[in-house]
Every structure is written in structure tokens, then in C-alpha cells.
Amino acid sequence: MSGRGNLLSLFNKNIRNMEISNSNEDHEIDSGLEYENSESSGECLLSGHNIETDLITTLQHVNISVGRGRAKLIHTLKKYDHTSKQFITTELSTKANNVEESKGPELEACSSKYGFFFPDLVHGSKGSSVNMYCNYLKLTTDESKGVFNYEVCFFPPIDSIHLRMKYLNDHKDKLGETKTFDGTTLYLPILLPNKMTVFVSKSEDAELQIRILFKKKEDKRNCTKLYNILFDRVMKTLNYVKFNRKQFDPSRPKILPLAKLEVWPGYVTAVDEYKGGIMLCCDVSHRILCQKTVLEMLVDLYQQNVDYYQESARKMLVGNIVLTRYNNRTYKINEICFDQNPKCQFQIKTVCTSYVDYYKQYHNINIKDVNQPLLHSIKKSRTTPAEKENVQFCLIPELCYLTGLRDEVRSDNKLMREIATFTRVSPSQRQMALNKFYENVSRTPAAQDILNSWGLSLTNNSNKIIGRQMDIEQICFSKMTISAGKTAEFAKYAVSNEMLEVVHLSKWIIIHLRNDTRAATNLLDNMKQGCKSLGMNISNPTMISLDHDRIDAYIQALRRNITMNSQIVVCICHNSRDDRYSAIKKICCSEIPIPSQVINAKTLLNELKIRSVVQKIVLQMNCKIGGSLWTVKIPFKNVMICGIDSYHDPSNRGNSVAAFVASTNSSYSQWYSKAVVQTKHEEIVNGLSASFETALQIYHERNGKLPENVIIYRDGIGDGQLNTCLNYEIPQFEVVCGNRIKITFVVVQKRINTRIFSGSGIQLENPLPGTVIDQHITKSKMYDFFLVSQLVRQGTVTPTHYVVLRDDCNYGPDIIQKLSYKLCFLYYNWAGTVQIPASCMYAHKLAYLIGQSIQRDVAGALLEKLFYL
Numbered sequence: 001m002s003g004r005g006n007l008l009s010l011f012n013k014n015i016r017n018m019e020i021s022n023s024n025e026d027h028e029i030d031s032g033l034e035y036e037n038s039e040s041s042g043e044c045l046l047s048g049h050n051i052e053t054d055l056i057t058t059l060q061h062v063n064i065s066v067g068r069g070r071a072k073l074i075h076t077l078k079k080y081d082h083t084s085k086q087f088i089t090t091e092l093s094t095k096a097n098n099v100e101e102s103k104g105p106e107l108e109a110c111s112s113k114y115g116f117f118f119p120d121l122v123h124g125s126k127g128s129s130v131n132m133y134c135n136y137l138k139l140t141t142d143e144s145k146g147v148f149n150y151e152v153c154f155f156p157p158i159d160s161i162h163l164r165m166k167y168l169n170d171h172k173d174k175l176g177e178t179k180t181f182d183g184t185t186l187y188l189p190i191l192l193p194n195k196m197t198v199f200v201s202k203s204e205d206a207e208l209q210i211r212i213l214f215k216k217k218e219d220k221r222n223c224t225k226l227y228n229i230l231f232d233r234v235m236k237t238l239n240y241v242k243f244n245r246k247q248f249d250p251s252r253p254k255i256l257p258l259a260k261l262e263v264w265p266g267y268v269t270a271v272d273e274y275k276g277g278i279m280l281c282c283d284v285s286h287r288i289l290c291q292k293t294v295l296e297m298l299v300d301l302y303q304q305n306v307d308y309y310q311e312s313a314r315k316m317l318v319g320n321i322v323l324t325r326y327n328n329r330t331y332k333i334n335e336i337c338f339d340q341n342p343k344c345q346f347q348i349k350t351v352c353t354s355y356v357d358y359y360k361q362y363h364n365i366n367i368k369d370v371n372q373p374l375l376h377s378i379k380k381s382r383t384t385p386a387e388k389e390n391v392q393f394c395l396i397p398e399l400c401y402l403t404g405l406r407d408e409v410r411s412d413n414k415l416m417r418e419i420a421t422f423t424r425v426s427p428s429q430r431q432m433a434l435n436k437f438y439e440n441v442s443r444t445p446a447a448q449d450i451l452n453s454w455g456l457s458l459t460n461n462s463n464k465i466i467g468r469q470m471d472i473e474q475i476c477f478s479k480m481t482i483s484a485g486k487t488a489e490f491a492k493y494a495v496s497n498e499m500l501e502v503v504h505l506s507k508w509i510i511i512h513l514r515n516d517t518r519a520a521t522n523l524l525d526n527m528k529q530g531c532k533s534l535g536m537n538i539s540n541p542t543m544i545s546l547d548h549d550r551i552d553a554y555i556q557a558l559r560r561n562i563t564m565n566s567q568i569v570v571c572i573c574h575n576s577r578d579d580r581y582s583a584i585k586k587i588c589c590s591e592i593p594i595p596s597q598v599i600n601a602k603t604l605l606n607e608l609k610i611r612s613v614v615q616k617i618v619l620q621m622n623c624k625i626g627g628s629l630w631t632v633k634i635p636f637k638n639v640m641i642c643g644i645d646s647y648h649d650p651s652n653r654g655n656s657v658a659a660f661v662a663s664t665n666s667s668y669s670q671w672y673s674k675a676v677v678q679t680k681h682e683e684i685v686n687g688l689s690a691s692f693e694t695a696l697q698i699y700h701e702r703n704g705k706l707p708e709n710v711i712i713y714r715d716g717i718g719d720g721q722l723n724t725c726l727n728y729e730i731p732q733f734e735v736v737c738g739n740r741i742k743i744t745f746v747v748v749q750k751r752i753n754t755r756i757f758s759g760s761g762i763q764l765e766n767p768l769p770g771t772v773i774d775q776h777i778t779k780s781k782m783y784d785f786f787l788v789s790q791l792v793r794q795g796t797v798t799p800t801h802y803v804v805l806r807d808d809c810n811y812g813p814d815i816i817q818k819l820s821y822k823l824c825f826l827y828y829n830w831a832g833t834v835q836i837p838a839s840c841m842y843a844h845k846l847a848y849l850i851g852q853s854i855q856r857d858v859a860g861a862l863l864e865k866l867f868y869l
Helices: 004-026 041-060 070-078 090-110 161-169 224-237 294-304 309-317 355-363 413-423 427-443 445-453 514-534 551-561 578-591 610-624 688-703 719-737 813-823 838-854
Strands: 128-134 136-141 147-155 185-188 196-203 206-218 241-243 246-248 254-256 261-274 277-293 321-324 329-337 345-348 351-354 374-379 391-395 400-403 456-459 464-469 474-476 481-483 508-513 542-546 568-573 596-600 639-647 657-663 671-677 709-715 742-749 756-760 763-765 771-773 784-788 800-807 862-866
Touching: 128 771, 147 161, 161 206, 224 241, 224 261, 224 277, 224 445, 246 277, 254 413, 261 413, 277 294, 277 413, 277 427, 294 309, 294 400, 309 329, 329 391, 345 355, 351 355, 427 445, 427 456, 427 756, 427 763, 445 456, 508 514, 508 551, 514 542, 514 568, 514 610, 542 551, 551 568, 551 578, 568 578, 568 610, 578 596, 578 838, 596 610, 639 688, 639 838, 657 688, 657 838, 671 688, 671 838, 688 719, 709 719, 709 813, 709 838, 719 742, 719 800, 742 813, 756 771, 784 813, 800 813
Parallel strands: 508 542, 508 568, 568 596, 639 709, 709 742
Antiparallel strands: 128 464, 128 756, 136 277, 136 456, 147 185, 147 206, 196 206, 241 246, 246 261, 254 261, 261 277, 277 400, 321 329, 321 400, 329 374, 345 351, 374 391, 464 771, 474 481, 639 657, 657 671, 671 862, 742 800, 756 763, 771 784, 784 800
């Protein structure tokens, strides 16, 4: 073999050798059960050096110009780092080496064996100590018992997991009732007498041999996945129904008769290893279930509009979750099959039958409407690669019930307030629910048997923790500095003090319907009165009056009247309509870039609230045309702060959108932003290096120099994606930074189940803004902390989880925690603190705007703006 084939062969052999070498570090017993793996690992390791040498020698004698395809591959492979045993591409080699040199030995010492950044100091010390409670239960293990890992092989081989489980269950008298088996790995709470145990089963008049090899006794810290499976079984014994990772009690629904809805109470549980040990996080959860069947909803849609019936049905149902009560299982609707009905045939095992006959035979259910369409659902298989085909279902609408909150429910404020009486749970009620869960598990013999068989037990006196309260922040306006107070709210000061940076309105446009002339007049009059205290001068705008409330009328008015000198355009709409709003934003963001403000006319006709409404509108408009409202003291010099977030279309029809935001001034009040349309469900962002490089250029233009340090807040990353983010997104920034700029990378997680409470005894309440928890319930393998930044007066506050993946700047926990809290003050749509840093909030808003209103007709476009609210 010669040429590219020889090169790739050498490369693949070298990679396989490195994988074998790494796998030997686990110190597990080699099974020796697979016939094709008879070659000893020692021979592979001995030949590894020769293969590597052959590869390098081959590369040194290859001369080819850098281009695409094979040439690009060869040029990439030629950059081989003998120290790190890695290949570095030509474009990245110089900068990557500079980055490694800039880290120094102190950073290498900070890397944990799990791959995450873990310095010696991960706990802060600034602030006053406060006593807290959390929704965690200690999970203790019996040292006399354990979890024993076995490898199971079948001879002759069997592909089906279900058959493997069936044959293994034939020997449960020797293995015991308690076990967990995934088709290959077997976990038992007992140690079998022999390292190799062989069972024989009969399969179609032939003998089947089952070989069970003992691998190792698992450390309890590596058993969290098993413990989560066990608690799923515990919840099943308590007769709970599982929706994704949450468990709900169908026997105690809260009924809303007028809306034909019911609310199922439940729990969400998760076992993990924390600094305080192995603990169970348990939080209250609720699920909304419609009492009307999907068929009844389809009939209503058909009666409302026959012509657009199918389109309306898809818009309402596709992407939503339904529950089938006959088996209490949930399915996601991917499509509605209007060309099929329950009389259609499908194959079950080796027999063809209709859906009508199937439900009669297996569930004793008579389908009433045989002409109704079918709902198509696709579930991704989580089995072995041999069975990794998606499972498809066809569901009967009259047997399905929609779950979750639909748009029409969300828009009904009265109904949402009624639902909130059940779902908005106070801290004291959450603590009572946690105690109730503990009692249910303790008093149920079947649940106790599941835990005791593995040597586990719950403890309910370990949820007391120590937190810290940060100092009160000072809010800086143009001519005055005020205290935000304990509640971190300053709305009355925001509308009575001169803004930090004012841009006067001289050339702007108001577009309104002729019937909404009074609303436009009210807006202009109140703007001129309210802007005096804010230090802003407003000239008379160009007034455009429309005769008809049509989308094309607004579009034509925008195209005719927007000029190069226009600062902002204000559209006063008669009511709220998503299609009209999307059309206006599409014109103003992509076709004729100009700041825009869309206002509902009804809000300008309320004489009691119009003053406060218009004051907030003036604040927003000042931001959109380049001004700033307030700031907090952040004593950084020459530091850029960035935010990243992604938007995913809930209906699964649109592409994902990634948004990148970067500060451009020292007060962190102005931002550069860029949005990129990606493929469906894509969370990890591509093209960050291009966006980041452009942001650095703009920073240099405005400040005369590049930043020394960059702090990046990344929103939307779950625990399962942290490694991907570490190995794929951060290197994109390293490519641009080289050794010139140091990086601090922090992941922001807001959709978490952790809850913390302040107070004592039964009277628990929400902690004040600025509360930090960085011990006991933080992950044992990560540099992380929890921060409560916002004030919540109803229900229970959700803290924000921050995970520090990199800190080349060596800021330490106190500075990162304080900075994260300060940035929560700088979101200009709210005169107070928000749950996440302002950079992430702006990125979230931009991604949502592009994904919801613009990208449907501008797919694949790169949309750039300077400072978007």
C-alpha cells in the first residue's frame, strides 16, 4: 500500500495504539472472552513506538502544497507534537503552542484527573456567613455491601438485548433477584464465588453458554448512574408515572374544571457526588394535563376553519407531548398522518392487524371514530449500536391527552394565575414536600427493599449548609450613585436620574394606524414630559398614519420612510400579532438595519399606567440608539466580557440559532453582537473564532488596544455537554487569542433542580440577592458555585449554577463570584437584577429574536448588530 492509503493506515494504527495504552490505565481484568481479541496487549504496546516512528518518517518525506483534501490532511499530520503526542494543524500550531506556553506549570497542576479545571482554591471567603437549607438528602452506603461489576458474554453471540436479559434471568436463582443488566455489563450487590462463572441455557434445542467475568468492585463514587436507576424503581413502587426524568402522581390530580385541565404533582430526583458526599437532589415538580382528548381538539379546529384545518392542527400539535392513559406513557408528536386511520394495517410480530383490532385485543379498548387521522411519534433508541434504529409509533388521537402548557393557555393571564396557585410552591412547602418524600420511601417496604439490597439508606438531617451574603451594590448614574439595597431593586431611581450616556432623539419615525392617533399622541406627549428627568432631548418625529391594519401596509411604510439619517422607528400596533411583529423585525434587522420599537396601542391608552410605561419605553429607546442607562463599579482594566447562548425551535421545524455578545467599553454598557443560524438541535456553537475575532477588532477600534483578558459566560450547556464545550468551543477562542489574551470561561446553568432556603425551622423563605453557595452541594469534580442574584417574592427562587472551565487569568473564586453578581445588574430591560449575567441575557434575547421572528425567511444568514435589546 502506498500514498494516501499507507499514510492513513499508519495514522489509524497509531491512534488505536494510543487508545489501547490509555485503556490499560483502568486496571480492570481483561475479559479474554472475545475471539477476535486474542492478541496480547503487550505486543500492541511494544509495536506502538515503531508505528509512530514509521508515521513520522513517512510524513517527513512527503512534499506537497497546502490545499484541500489529501494535501490538507498531510500538512496537518506533519505538525506532530512529540511532547503531547498530538497532531496540530498548520493554522493553529503556532498559536496553540503559544497558548500552552502561556499557561505555565501552575495551570497544568490545576487540571483535575477528570479533565475539568480544578485549582487548589475553589471556595470564596468574601461576604457575611448565613445559615441555609437545601433540597438534598444524604445517601449513606453499607460498607459491608458493595456494587460488583461483571462482564457478560454469550456464545454463540446474541444481538438482541431482550433475549440476553431473558437468558440471564433463567439463572436468577444463582444470581439473585437484585441486579442491573444493560446487555453487556452486569451489576450485582454480591460477589460470586469464582472470577469466571459459566451458565448454560437452552435455545431452540441448542445450548447457549453465558460467561460472567468479575471485573472489579465499583467505588461508590462511580455508582451514581446505578443509584439513579434504583430511585426510578423506588418511584415505580410508589405508583408514580415517569415523564422524561420526572415522576408524577396520577392519583392526586388538582382539577381546573373550567379550563378542562388537571395538574399532577410529582418530584424530580437525581443522585450525584458532591463535596458533601453522595446525595439525592429532590425537588417538587408539576405536570399540566389536558382533560380533552386530542381528537376533541382536532374536531374543534375543523369546525373553526375547514380550509386551514390541517395546517392549524400541525401548528398546535407537532412538537408537543401527549400521554396515553391506558399505559401512562408519553410520546412526542412528530407528524400528523391525515392519510391514515385506525383501520390501517400494521405488522406485529409475524401477523398483520389493524389498530382497531390491536387495541381491542391487547387493551380491551373500542375505538369509536375509525376515520380519525393517526399521530406519528419517533423515539430515539438508547440501546446498543446493533439496535440503534429509531422506534416509530402511530397513536390514536382519541386515546391521547396533550401535556404541558400550550400557547393559548400561556396567553390567558387569569388561567395562568389559577394554575400558579398549585405550581408556585413556597420554600416552606418545598421543605414539607421533601420531608413527605422521605417518609413515603421510609414507610414503603418495597422501596426499602430496593435500597437495602444494595446497602443504601436515606438520611434527612443533612440539608443544613453555610452560605455567604455579598455586600450591597452601588448603582452609578450620570450624576448620582445610589445603593441598590438588600432587595437589589432601583426602579424609582432609574426613571428619576439622568442616564449614564444620553443620545438625543432628533430624527425618528412613528408609524401607527389612523384609529390609533390618540395612542401616538399620548406616547409623544408623555415622552417629552418624562425625558426631562432623564436628560434626554426629543424632537418631533415623522408621523406616518396607515389606513389599514395589514402587514404589507407596515412593510411599505418602513421601506418608503426609513432613511440613512433615521435613528429609530416606532411602530404602534393595534393589537398583538406574531406575524406582524416578525415582519417588522425582519425588515428592521435584515433588510433595512435600523433600531426599532414595537408598542401595543392598548398600553398607551391606559391613563393610570401610561406614565410608567412610557418612561420604560424611553429607557429602551435610548439603549437601542447607542446610549447607556446605568452601571456598577467593576474595577477591571482592559477586560472584555462575552456571552453565548443558543435557541432551539420547540416545534423542531426551524434551525437552531447561536448568539454571541461581547462588551466594547469599560463600563460594560455597550455590546457587539452576532447571530448565526445552525442546524436543528445544535447546541455547540460553530464559527466562534470568526465572531470573536470581529468583536476584538471592534474593541480595538473603540479603545485603541486589544483586551488583556477575556471572560466568557456560556449559557445553555448541560452537565453532559461540558466536555464537548471544553474540547470544542474553548479551543476556538484559543486560536484567536494565542499568547496575547488570557481566557476565563464560565458555564451558566439556570435550569437546575437545586433550591436553597434561608431562615430556620418551619418558617423558611427565599434568600436575598447576592447569596453564594460554593461548598457541600457543589460538584466534587468541578470548580463551581451557586448564586442567587434575583429577588423572588412569590414561589421559590431558582439559583444559578456557574461552572468555571478555565481561569487562565487566575482571578480566583471571590472575583468570579462577585463579577457574576455585578453583571446581573446590567440588563437594561429591568431596573434590578436578573437570574443570569447581562451578557448571557442579551445573547439569549438575540437568539430568540432571530429564531422566532427572522430566521425562517433568512435561513443561513449572518446577522450582525451593534447593541441589541
